[in-house]
Amino acid sequence: MYEPLAALTELIRDNNGINDKARLAKIVADRFGLTKDRSVYYCADYAIRFSSSSSRNFGNTILSLSNLRKYDDRPFIVCLVTPAQNFLLIANTTFLKKISHSSQELRENNIRGSFNGSDIMREFEGIENCAENIVRLFDIHAGIGFEDNLPRLVEATNNISPSGVKFGVDDAARNNILSSPSRALRFVASQDASALKSELDAKVAKYRNEILLAALIENVNVRGRIIEYLIAGDDEGLRQRLIAALKSGENGLPAFKTDNALSDYQRQFEAYDTETDVKTKIMILNSNPKAYNLDKMLQFLASDRSVFMFYFVGVDPGKIVNTVLVSMFQSDLLEATILLRHWAGRNSRGVSQFEGRAINDLIEKPSIEIDEPKAIGFLERVIAL
Template structure:
């Protein structure tokens, strides 16, 4: 299988390749034959899972990576440096997460997000039929987090929705929805999951995640919205350190800017499991999560 995710770089003869000048050729040696990060090989028996993996990345992300790799360009954003105090806060984040999900604040955040979701449930159903996974996800995120005026503007222009979606400066941001409480600052990423489609969504940029968790009050959550042909099936508010999410997180290196810690990607089947779990609970193991976070810090 060949696509922008499965190409390591373009041939060295393609020195004119730029993000705004997509041209060049590739050699057989430029095609990734093995993907150790997901334990798969580039062969027909794994094509379904390889394509699910590919759908977690945007065209823009892959093109930027290929330009950097082909032209040996140093990335603009390097590996995040954390102070001793920030590292301590990162390793304390499992305890903060456990405290948060057991608190009244977790219930307030969950009710807030579910109320917002209910207010736009019909629009979410319309949006779920957009074939482009990245535009679909961005639209539903904005529908849930924006005010009524912005929602109406988006829905009036649904046919050309990509041009009307707001753009964000993502250099320092983590999470689509930030809500501060007296004991914690919650950062929530909203992820839609069309339950009958198999794809592995991007989870987070590891450097940005660690930098955010370096703040002593930060907690990072994911609000998963499960959709089928009839509409919203279920929603769950899961900690990034939920044991099932953490144990199946894929850590990517090849497409992230060189000199960074890379990115994390969720397993779509795990998200489906959480959404179908009628007795959903946030299970976090403090020691396992610390080991996982140390692994991220060491990358």
């Protein structure tokens, strides 16, 4: 993806001042062999829509939400042609504030309406929406996708009151939350942590072949849910149906819905109550996996026995690279945690993601290090949201 986008950016920059969106569209389409679908030009690596305005502020209708859905699995770029300069914006669903045009009947089961240039966020969590940041922003979007963005867009477009509840942090909860890095430090150095990792490693070993088959599934959300269920699911009948479908090579997989819980695997020890979220990382792919809902995380950590862990399974074609069990406060992981406040509903502190490259590094070079002061500072920032 990086090289095609770099080449696209360079060509569009070289044509600054062309002030003719039709000419620029033809130049780009001819150079890169793009396919035209009405107003959208696309290839496997990206899709692009050309628009024009006298300035960077533009309210032109860009595309219908139903058509955007077709291209939301790759960077969807809007090229704004102005008299002096051409500007690139990423306009996947994560970066839309709402749907403006003919959107009165927009519902989760009724995809209607179009978005305008003014609906595209110019900044996302402190990251400017510009050509230089398209790859970085798309990595964030890829971890969310169309289906998870749709409820937010429906709510924002129709001004629906959000259903989420922001967790209220009283003094007792705050003390327990801010002491959770200290609990995590004790836990990761204990035999309990070794026992937890051994349990999860045994499940990975047991279902190794099925995990490798599931790793071939293209849809990142389906792939992750299946592998995580193989490892941590509690319905053995469903697990066996998934295994049978994977081994048969059939296209259809059993329909199942995972709980919208904080983690996949709960385990109680004498001094700790642990929640462990299982995450699969395909090592050759760049993606930012979902991390956790900030309010659910705070609510769990408000208990004086709580320890929140992540179990990462690194997968390469044909082999499992490594498995790693770390605290949510592990230093490299915490540094790679992205807080997504804009994406969340108004009654929520937001959600978080991990930068995928940091996960790769952690899988290849495991570390359980925790910087307690930094972890406390992180929690204080989240509480204040």
